[in-house]
Amino acid sequence: MADPVATTTPDGVDFGWVMQVTFVVTILVGAPLVALLSTTVELSTWGARANFAIRVGAPIWLTTNVAAYLYAKYKREDAADDEQPDSAESTATDDE
Template sequence: MADPVATTNPEDVDFGWVMQVTFVVTILFGAPLVAVLSTTVDLPTWGARANFAVRVGAPIWLTTNVAAYLYAKYKREASDSDGEASSADSLASDDE
């Protein structure tokens, strides 16, 4: 079996997970939303279409990213408050 390229053990929010979720959710829901919104404006040239996609897509991406981050932070805090030891605490107790 091949060795993993990289591993992480985040102590706070896993930013890799946040970026993956942002990418998938934006593709699944953001792109169709931009397509539907584009039907309400006149976009005669490719430049106008690209400009519209960036102007409308950027806030959708940013909103999705912030929502994924806040969700991950909420879930992390909820799991910490349930009495589960954090990974740093459990590693320290394993060494003793």
């Protein structure tokens, strides 16, 4: 089996994961939403269609990105809290 090209161990939020989730969720949820909203607007030219997709798609992407980041940060903080012991008594070793 080939060795991995690169590995990462992020100390904080894994931004690669955030961007991947943003991409997938925006396509699965945002694209149909933009298509649905486009039925209420007159889009007679390709320029108007592209302009509409950017004006409506950008806020959807930004909202999705911020939500994914906050979720990752929240989950990271929960995982860090679970790893830390509550008191010094819980760190006793088996040597005692």
